[in-house]
Amino acid sequence: MRALDEDGGQLSFCDLLVMKSPSARTLSPSAAKLRLLKTLRCTLRYEKKAWATGARMVAGVDEVGRGSLFGCVVAAAVILDPAYRVRGLRDSKLLLPERREVLAERIREHAVAWAVAAVDAARIDQINIYHASRAAMREAVMRLSPAADHLLVDALRLDCEQPQVPIIHGDALSASIAAASILAKVERDRMMCEWDAVFPAYGLASHKGYSTPKHLAALREFGPTPLHRQSFAPVWQNPVPQEVFGFMQDEEVSVEESAAG
Secondary structure, eight states: OOOBOTTSOBOOHHHHHHHHOGGGGGSOHHHHHHHHHHHSOOBSHHHHHHHHTTOOOEEEEEEEOTTOSBSOEEEEEEEOOTTSOOTTOOOGGGSOHHHHHHHHHHHHHHOSEEEEEEEOHHHHHHHOHHHHHHHHHHHHHHTOSSOOSEEEEESOOOSOSSOEEEETTHHHHBHHHHHHHHHHHHHHHHHHHHHHHHSGGGOHHHHTTOOOHHHHHHHHHHOOOTTBOTTSHHHHTOSSOOOOOHHHHHHHHHHHHHHHO
């Protein structure tokens, strides 16, 4: 049964949290959401419903990096083995990095199938982050072997032929979606650490491309890199010209020298 306010409108999760805990009114939206997620239980309830309909390859699907200013959005799809329980699965945002790494290894070892896919910053700028997220998630599903016959998707509906259930806060409620969020988060964090060596001034290893004060300060000082999402306001509003890759500069010099010769 859905909770309604006094005017008959549906209450959001955050509304319910405030009613349950008045002190939540003093929290920022992100802090209030984090507190809410901690109250949700990650179970196999949705998977069991799908199995009851005859589905056998039930995949959880999720993405990470949607709100980042830098780099790709990464998605994962995971089909958990009903006979093996990976203990400790929950929304990747609620786990310490070391714990995510441990769980990611267990998921990869014991899952029936798993796959990861990414859509880069240039494509995000072309089709927007919503469609890029859906594209990455669909690609992860298509890479599964064996293929999924039922999808549990975090909040979105995908262009896939399989029956699917979009679940709000799915990574905090569904074990399969939580597993996908962990694999996607571990993979994207690995990418950000690699790019940190290329662009050390931006601190990518620490904030993973999100709009932290340190990242915004670096953007103001150095301008965006070619891997920043140019369609995101903190990037395109930046007054400093875009940084270019060293090899791009070398190619430009070579072309100019050839023309002069």
